[in-house]
Amino acid sequence: MRIPDELVKKLLKLTNKISPDELKSLVEQAEHEHKSLQSIILKSNLLTEPQLTQLYSHEIDVPFANIVANDIDPETLQLIPERVARKYRSIAFSIDEDNVVFVAMEDPDDIQAINFIQKQMGRPIRVHIATSHAIQAAIDLYSGENVSDELAKVITDEDKETVDEVVAQEDVAEDSPIAKTLNLIIDYGIKTRASDIHIEPREDGVMVRYRVDGVLHEANKLPRKVLAALISRIKILANLKIDEHRAPQDGRFKISVNDHGYALRVSTLPIVDGEKVVIRILDESSKSITLEQLGYWGEPLLILQHAIKQPHGLILVTGPTGSGKSTSLFSVLSSLNSPTVNISTIEDPVEYKVIGANQTQINPVAGMTFASGLRSLLRQDPNIIMVGEVRDKETADLAVQAALTGHLVFSTLHTNDAATCLPRLIDMDVEPFLIASTVRVVVGQRLVRHLCMDCRVEYIPDSSALQRIMSAFKINAESDVARINQLEKEAIDSGLGVNEQDKNPENSKTMSSTEKTIKRLWKANPEGCSHCGNSGYIGRFGVYEVLPVTEGIQKLIMTSATSEAISKQAVIDGMVTMTMDGLIKALRGETSIEEVMRVISDEV
Secondary structure (H helix, E strand, O other), X not given: OOOOHHHHHHHHHHHOOOOHHHHHHHHHHHHHHOOOHHHHHHHOOOOOHHHHHHHHHHHHOOOEOOXXXXXXXXXXXXXXXXXXXXXXXXXXXXEOOOOOEEEEEOOOOOHHHHHHHHHHHOOOEEEEEOOHHHHHHHHHHHXXXXXXXXXXXXXXXXXXXXXXXXXXXXXXXXXXXXXXXXXXXHHHHHHOOEEEEEEEEEOOEEEEEEEXXXXXXXXXXXXXXXXXXXXXXXXXXOOOOOOOOOOOEEEEEEEEEOOEEEEEEEEEEEEOOEEEEEEEEEEOOOXXXXXXXXXXXXXXXXHHXXXXXXXXXXXXXXXXXXOOHHHHHHHHHHHHOOOOOOEEEEEOOOOOOOOOOEEEEOEXXXXXXXXXXXXXXXXXXXXXXXXXXXXXXXXXXXXXXXXHOOOEEEEEEOOOOHHHHHHHHHHOOOOHHHHHHHEEEEEEEEEEEEEOOOOOEEEOOOHHHHHHHHHHXXXXXXXXXXXXXXXXXXXXXXXXXXXXXXXXXXXXXXXXXXXXXXXXXXXXXXXXXXXXXXXXXXEEEEEEEEEEXXXXXXXXXXXXXOHHHHHHHHHHOOOOOHHHHHHHHHHOOOOOHHHHHHHOOOOO
């Protein structure tokens, strides 16, 4: 859908969200970048695509269809053949009582397409307008969700005699069955929102598994004969050595799916049964999200926002691999990004692109390590520095020195919680007084799965369930329950778990706790629904603890106190621990108690 610039101006004026000067600035930006005003508006987040499409629908008097692809009946979808749907960007999504077919189109002014679809179906239709993303999601349904069936069509029996170790050039060509197989595997990973694809050799075949929302799922099994050619095809794309099978290799390549850019990070590893490959899927076109959207709320959010606005200091994010540390830093750096500051990063690897920032990939072979890269960055006149990870004493010393000399420094550290981070720096032989004077805030985090809002189950916990929760979360006194109740009130005030689009919005503002007990909780529907792929969960978000280095914490650092002593002092100072944050989010219906306990099992 391409809306003329003049009409976009008119629609913007109707919203009363923008001043004439701001509109003039956006028009100048569109002209300077040689882009449509529509794309500039969407990029700047002034309006979402559904909001802009809805305004346009009112202007042209065509009803807007808020389509959820998984809710479309398959038989209705098939009323328009796939080739027609793709060509005209149109899908059938409903049928009314008079047997009229509701058709959603990206461009409802395409009279030729409407006439063709009408003739194709031989029955009355009613045209609606929908967003490009909604229509594409519906078109993707034509391919079906059973990747095993699709792969079976591609991998024929004609090359059963293929020798596992011998790969001919035609086996890995662009139009070969192996290339099509890899395309299907990657496409399925993108459609299922997988973060990683695991291709694992076994004695009797090749297992393909997908990590979705942090959990690995077996998808299908390929014949063993395709392994060598499949690995070679991946290596060609990732610019790796095809004939190297004894050493691990790392590479990356890019693909575009439905005009959506993805970067694929490839890691190969020799194992007993052959070479294993893991492909990390990174959505390059994803926009930075706010700290609130990541799951920060209340006092912890205010503490972090205050810390990142300071002119200098060290801010550390901790957690295990895959806990969302890079995403948190990407969100923070994007919020600080402006033409007036110089943001420089040294990363391994560069996962997210920050427009306007100077991002450097480490290369140990060329002598570019975190320490040497950071030393060079300090000569590049930076205001804000991000070091991907503090791994050794040299990097830690340089990060602390950078914070002392007027730079705002962000980095990550692999520890289980925020409090353990500070003794870990002391273990790296960083002077305690330097840690106390430079570290502003330490954030500990994990990722938990988000309950599907369409099928989650509300329930009242019985006495045994309450006892289990009290024990797991170390809730020992009535004052602890009162504290939980107060935190839930703050969470509601911050908008956590409040859904204005809910069928009953007031229900989402209702407290789940009292000053004496927990009165309701939510859990995943064991059968799930079409929206969440029958898992009961969809997507992930963070549970956090934000530890500010207060005067009390500084005194403990100076005496090289243990992480337990630091954690106790932080709680006395008002820190909301990760387990408590998870419990509050469970009370707000964002996740389940079981999910919080699964992820933070070492603490609850």
